[in-house]
Amino acid sequence: MFVLAPLENLFRPMFKKEDLNLGKKLGEGAFGTVYKASLVNKQLLKKDGPLVVKKANEYGAVEAWMNERVRRACRKSCADFIHGFLDETSSNGKDEFWLLWRYEGSSTLADLMGSRDFPYNVEELLLGPGKGGDLPRGPERQNRIIRITMRQILSALAQLHSTGIVHRDIKPQNIIYSEETKSFKIIDLGAAADLRVGINYIPKEFLLDPRYSAPEQYIMSTQTPSAPPAIIAAALSPVLWQMNLPDRFDIYSLGLIYLQMAFPNLRSDSGLISFNRQLKRRDYDMVEWRKLVEAKQSQDIKQGFEILDMDSGVGWELVQDMLRFKGRKRISANAALAHPYFSREGLLGLSIMQRLRMNVLRGAQPDNEGVDWVTSLMAKSGTDSVGGFTEAQLQSMREKEPKVKGSVRRNAMAQALRIQRKAARTIAATVDEIQKGEGAKRVNWWNRWQN
Numbered sequence: 001m002f003v004l005a006p007l008e009n010l011f012r013p014m015f016k017k018e019d020l021n022l023g024k025k026l027g028e029g030a031f032g033t034v035y036k037a038s039l040v041n042k043q044l045l046k047k048d049g050p051l052v053v054k055k056a057n058e059y060g061a062v063e064a065w066m067n068e069r070v071r072r073a074c075r076k077s078c079a080d081f082i083h084g085f086l087d088e089t090s091s092n093g094k095d096e097f098w099l100l101w102r103y104e105g106s107s108t109l110a111d112l113m114g115s116r117d118f119p120y121n122v123e124e125l126l127l128g129p130g131k132g133g134d135l136p137r138g139p140e141r142q143n144r145i146i147r148i149t150m151r152q153i154l155s156a157l158a159q160l161h162s163t164g165i166v167h168r169d170i171k172p173q174n175i176i177y178s179e180e181t182k183s184f185k186i187i188d189l190g191a192a193a194d195l196r197v198g199i200n201y202i203p204k205e206f207l208l209d210p211r212y213s214a215p216e217q218y219i220m221s222t223q224t225p226s227a228p229p230a231i232i233a234a235a236l237s238p239v240l241w242q243m244n245l246p247d248r249f250d251i252y253s254l255g256l257i258y259l260q261m262a263f264p265n266l267r268s269d270s271g272l273i274s275f276n277r278q279l280k281r282r283d284y285d286m287v288e289w290r291k292l293v294e295a296k297q298s299q300d301i302k303q304g305f306e307i308l309d310m311d312s313g314v315g316w317e318l319v320q321d322m323l324r325f326k327g328r329k330r331i332s333a334n335a336a337l338a339h340p341y342f343s344r345e346g347l348l349g350l351s352i353m354q355r356l357r358m359n360v361l362r363g364a365q366p367d368n369e370g371v372d373w374v375t376s377l378m379a380k381s382g383t384d385s386v387g388g389f390t391e392a393q394l395q396s397m398r399e400k401e402p403k404v405k406g407s408v409r410r411n412a413m414a415q416a417l418r419i420q421r422k423a424a425r426t427i428a429a430t431v432d433e434i435q436k437g438e439g440a441k442r443v444n445w446w447n448r449w450q451n
C-alpha cells in the first residue's frame, strides 16, 4: 500500500474531464451522480469499451482511494476501477471528484431479482443459455442457482475482508453482473471502511441502509477510539479486527439477500421491511420467525423453506449462521465458504460428508471459535484432490480427544479444549453412525472417496 500506490501513479493513465463524453444517467445517490460514458480519444486506454463516471461530492476522494486499494489487493471482487481525479472547475463552485470504472453491464442483482423469472434469468447469465436444462424448473434447480450466486458474492466479500475492508452497504443494488467475467462483482465502496489505514473508520459514523443493516449500528465498538495515524492503524488493525469482527456486518446484509433469493415475498422493500420488523420482535430468533410465517401457509413461504431445507437443511443452517444477532456469533465469509452448503456437487458419498461436516459445525455452534477450529481443520485435512476428512484422519482425531483436567477448566484453554472435545465427540458419533448404517458398503465408500 505504502510502496505500490505512489509507483502506480507513475504508470497508470491519468484522465481529466475533457477526455470523457458523458452519456445516460445510471443513478443518483446521496454521494453523487453516475453516468455511462465513453472516451473522446479511444487511444487513452488499451482496452476499448464503455465506461462509468461518478461525479461525487466531498466523499469521492475516499471512494477513489478505496477503489485503488481494492484494485491492487483484490481486483476481481469489485468493478474494474480506472481512475479518480478532482475537478476544481466544476460549475457549482464546489469541488467535485470524478471516478471512472469500466462499464460492467446493465444488470444489478436487484434488477435481476425484480424479474418474475428470477432465479432462472441468473442461471442463463452465469452458466450460458440452455446450460441449466439438466434439471426441471423447481426448488432443486433454484437452489443450485442461488448457491452459485451466493458463492460468488461470498468469495468477493472474503477477499475484501481479508484486505481489511468492510463494505457496510451490501445490498442487491450494489452487486453487479459483469458481462465480461460472467460473474457478480461488488460496486459502490462509498460507505466502506478500511481498518488497516483507518480510512473512513469513525466509530460513530452512521451511514447505513436500514433495510440491509445488521442490528448493531456500528461496525466498530463505540469504545474503540477514532482512527489513529495510517501506519499505526496498519499495525493495530489485526487486533481491532479480532476485537470487533467488523466484517460480520456485511455477512448479515448478505444473509438477508440470501433470504430474499429464496423467498419471493421478501424481494420487495415492503416485504423486507416487514421481515425485519418480525425478526426484531422475536429477538432475532430465526426459529421463532419460521414458526410465525409457516403458520400462514403462503406459497412463497413454502417455496423458500423447500429450498432452504434441501440436503438436510444445510441452507437453513447457513442462513441462521449469517443472521445471528451478535456479530461475534455470526459466521465469517471464509467460514461460510467452507460450510457444507457449498460442498461440491455430484461427488460420490457427498451426502455422508455433508452430514459429517454439518454435525461438526452444529456441535461447535454457537461457539464461533469452535467453527473456526473445525474449518481450519477441514481446510488442512483431506486428500489433495478432495477436501474434508479422510477416514484415517477421523479415526486419529477420535483417538486424540483432549483429556479433561479439573484445574484448567476455568481458564480460556479449558474453553478451547471443551470445543475441541465437543467436535471430536461429534466426529466419533458420526463415524459410528456411518459404520452402523452403511456396513459393508462403507469400505467401498471410503476407498472411492480417497481415490
Ligand SMILES: Nc1ncnc2c1ncn2[C@@H]1O[C@H](COP(=O)(O)OP(=O)(O)OP(=O)(O)O)[C@@H](O)[C@H]1O
Pocket (backbone or CB within 6 Å): 026, 027, 028, 029, 030, 031, 032, 033, 034, 052, 054, 079, 080, 101, 102, 103, 104, 105, 106, 108, 173, 174, 176, 187, 188, 189, 190
Ligand atoms: N462499473 C459499473 N458498471 C455498470 N454500471 C454501474 C457501474 N457502477 C455503477 N453502475 C450503475 O450505477 C448505479 C449507481 O452506482 P453507485 O451505487 O456506485 O452510485 P451511488 O451514487 O452510490 O448510488 P446509491 O447511493 O444509490 O448507492 C448502480 O446501481 C449501477 O446500476
